[in-house]
Amino acid sequence: MKVLLLSTTSRMSRAWLAEALEPLADRDLDLALAVLRRPAEPLPVRRCLVLGASLRPRRQVVEARTQGGPRPAPAGRRRKMLRKLDRRLLKVAPDKYGADNSLLFAAGAIWSPQLREEFRGADLVICLDLATTWAGWHLARRIEGPEVVFSVAGAVRKLAELEAAA
Amino acid sequence: MxxxxxxxxxxxxxxxxxxxxxxxxxxxxxxxxxxxxxxxxxxxxxxxxxxxxxxxxxxxxxxxxxxxxxxxxxxxxxxxxxxxxxxxxxxxxxxxxxxxxxxxxxxxxxxxxxxxxxxxxxxxxxxxxxxxxxxxxxxxxxxxxxxxxxxxxxxxxxxxxxxxxxxxxxxxxxxxxxxxxxxxxxxxxxxxxxxxxxxxxxxxxxxxxxxxxxxxxxxxxxxxxNGYDLELAPSPVLSAPAPEQPLTYGYIGTLTPRLPLVEFGEGWRTARERGGVVAGARARLWGHLGFFAVKDASLSHVLEQHDDGISYDGPVPKAAVRTIFEEIDVLLLILGAGRFVTSGKVYEYMASALPIVSVQEPGGDSARVLEGYPLWFPAADLTPGAIAQALEGAGRAARESDETVRRRCLSHAEQYExxxxxxxxxxxxxxxxxxxxxx
The missing domain is CATH 3.40.50.2000 (Glycogen Phosphorylase B;)
Incomplete structure (x- = not known):
């Protein structure tokens, strides 16, 4: 089963991810992950998309290295400049925007072709925290197909519901 | 009709x-x-x-x-x-x-x-x-x-x-x-x-x-x-287990954060360290983790910490509970505190005629129900020593109690059908x- 995880957790680690997904541990899952900030270490997922803490819509997401995966190309001059611009924008933006992870995540997620592609191909999308439901909801309205749930508890229930229906 | x-x-x-x-x-x-x-x-x-x-x-x-x-x-x-x-x-x-x-x-x-x-x-x-x-x-x-x-x-x-x-x-x-x-x-x-x-x-x-x-x-x-349902209750165990067989202590019921599982674990380890009947025994816990569809992660951690013969064996459908009782020699009644707390499982436990160890803060209502049950071993408090003592007493009773004592247990239980x-x-x-x- 292809699962896309959405999370705003900072510096996500393998231990954190394993604990969060413990209720699904007995299932065979093909995981992709979209996070706001770069994880602390390469994670055991097929693909890890870093949206970046930015208010710029249509920004390009960055592929982070996954556990056992190839090292991504180093950031070029243009990307470094954009990162600097993002940081400055966040500094001058009012707190209600700059500190709103929900907004930052949604701004990066909704227009990202890579993320939309992952969303479209997933069987199940799990919004792991409350700051990702806004993006999950918007994507769900635009793209038919995957089940979209909040929390791992929601995923467990949804899978049980689908199995009971089957 | x-x-x-x-x-x-x-x-x-x-x-x-x-x-x-x-x-x-x-x-x-x-x-x-x-x-x-x-x-x-x-x-x-x-x-x-x-x-x-x-x-x-x-x-x-x-x-x-x-x-x-x-x-x-x-x-x-x-x-x-x-x-x-x-x-x-x-x-x-x-x-x-x-x-x-x-x-x-x-x-x-x-x-x-x-x-x-x-x-x-x-x-x-x-x-x-x-x-x-x-x-x-x-x-x-x-x-x-x-x-x-x-x-x-x-x-x-x-x-x-x-x-x-x-x-x-x-x-x-x-x-x-x-x-x-x-x-x-x-x-x-x-x-x-x-x-x-x-x-x-x-x-x-x-x-x-x-x-x-x-x-x-x-x-x-x-x-x-609440009492127990005749058709769901365990068959009474009227004889002691084979002497060469290590004892199995068992808990059947929903496991919630209100239960003194940490205290039980400490008491269990203390009893094993002392030797005697508990040394080679196992403690098996059956039941759902928490009341909802998703396992309670905090409970998973508590159960994982124990490695001295304690195992968590997962939930059991109600229809299969009777067969689980057949694998148990001593029942563990681990309950949250509260003078209004009786717990429904105490009645089914008594219907089994097995020795019962209570692990609960003194003052719970299950004590009133169990008073007079011949094979009841309440821990005096939740200290490791008190729990170990109760476990040992129940273990010895499991080995030594004959059919007469166990039939008296059954008679006590019948009022709660x-x-x-x-x-x-x-x-x-x-x-x-x-x-x-x-x-």
Whole structure:
């Protein structure tokens, strides 16, 4: 089963991810992950998309290295400049925007072709925290197909519901 | 069923296929009412609610008496709806604020979070059933208390007498004894008790507490213990295990954070270190982790820490519980604190005639029930030494107790067979309703 995880957790680690997904541990899952900030270490997922803490819509997401995966190309001059611009924008933006992870995540997620592609191909999308439901909801309205749930508890229930229906 | 038999409406949120802890009492009550000469209609929620929000055990539906009619109505639990595709814009954007507001809204009509909005659908369904086939009596089981709210409304609107079957307490926290701070709850409970034909509580401390609160109604407040169901109870074990076989200590029941599992683990390790009967023994814990569909992660951690012969062996369908008892030599009764806490499992435990170790803060009501059970070994407190001592005593008893002692255990248990608890009350209700019809 292809699962896309959405999370705003900072510096996500393998231990954190394993604990969060413990209720699904007995299932065979093909995981992709979209996070706001770069994880602390390469994670055991097929693909890890870093949206970046930015208010710029249509920004390009960055592929982070996954556990056992190839090292991504180093950031070029243009990307470094954009990162600097993002940081400055966040500094001058009012707190209600700059500190709103929900907004930052949604701004990066909704227009990202890579993320939309992952969303479209997933069987199940799990919004792991409350700051990702806004993006999950918007994507769900635009793209038919995957089940979209909040929390791992929601995923467990949804899978049980689908199995009971089957 | 004889159409002249009195018609009773039984209102219960948790009814098969629910696997919630109160479901066995609900099932037994509906069946006892049918066996006691009533025509029974059960009003409950749709099966999907249990599959979606809690957990379900489809095998329980087979145990409903064929004379019982079950009417299911929709039950929405929006706060528990985690399907983002069904959320509205406001909830998706500000989920925390939405939840807080929703919990408040739920309680506008009836002061019970999540269940409050179910009052009107229940009352409407009750009215419709009464129009179709007039009701002589309503029995409502709480919690949720909204069931009783509906029974009370049917009483005030249509004059149908009702029984309040309270498995918990609405006004007192059964674990710590604190009062419910909501004034409306106290007012409603007072009205329910005053107007009910009978009020049932699951144990004597709760009955006494509420009889003292409502002295004018004390004579109609009864203790109706959960007891054990003959067809689900374990077969009594009347002989000791083979001497060469290591002992198995076993716990069967829902594992919640309120249980002193950490203390039990420490007591267990202490007993093993001391040697003796516990040294080579195993402790096996069966049951769901928490009450909901998702395992409680904090409990998983507690159970993982133990590696001295303690194992968590997962949940067991109710139908298979009898066979699990056959693997156990000593039963572990690990309970949360609280003078109002009896626990339903104590009755099934006693029906097995096995030695029982109680691990609970002193003062719980299960002690009253177990008093006089010949193979009961309560830990004096929750210190490792006291728990170890109880484990050792029970282990020795498992090896040494003969059939005579075990038959005495069985005799003690028999007073708590479910029908002996429910039977007198069902008969009294039948008499009361019949007398009313005659007059």
């Amino acid at each position: 004889d159409r002249a038999a009195p018609h009773v409406l039984y209102i219960a949120w948790g009814f098969p296929p629910s696997r919630g802890s109160g479901v066995y009492r609900a099932l037994a009550t509906a069946n006892a009412l049918a066996a006691g000469g009533f025509r029974v209609t059960v009003l409950t929620c749709e099966r999907e609610s249990f599959y979606r929000y809690t957990l379900a055990d489809p095998t329980l539906e087979e145990r409903i008496d064929s004379r019982v009619e079950v009417v299911r109505i929709p039950f929405d639990w929006p706060v528990m709806d985690l399907d983002v595709r069904r959320w509205d814009r406001e909830r998706a954007r500000r989920p925390r604020a939405w939840t807080l507001r929703r919990v408040e809204q739920d309680q506008e009509g009836f002061p019970e979070a999540s269940y409050g909005p179910w009052l009107e659908p229940l009352v409407a369904a009750g009215r419709a059933l009464h129009r179709r086939d007039p009701l002589d009596l309503v029995v409502a089981t709480a919690n949720p208390n909204v069931s009783v709210g509906a029974a009370h409304r049917l009483h005030t609107e249509l004059g149908i007498p009702f029984v309040l079957d309270q498995r918990d307490s609405w006004t007192v926290d059964v674990f710590d004894g604190t009062e419910n701070p909501d004034r409306r709850v106290h007012e409603l409970e007072a009205a329910f008790v005053a107007d009910a034909l009978e009020v049932w509580f699951v144990n004597e401390p709760l009955r006494a507490e509420h009889a003292a609160r409502y002295p004018a109604s004390a004579s109609k407040i009864h203790s109706v213990a 479910r029908n002996r608890q429910l039977g007198p009350r069902v008969a009294a209700l039948h008499d009361a309703v019949s007398a009313k019809e005659t007059s």
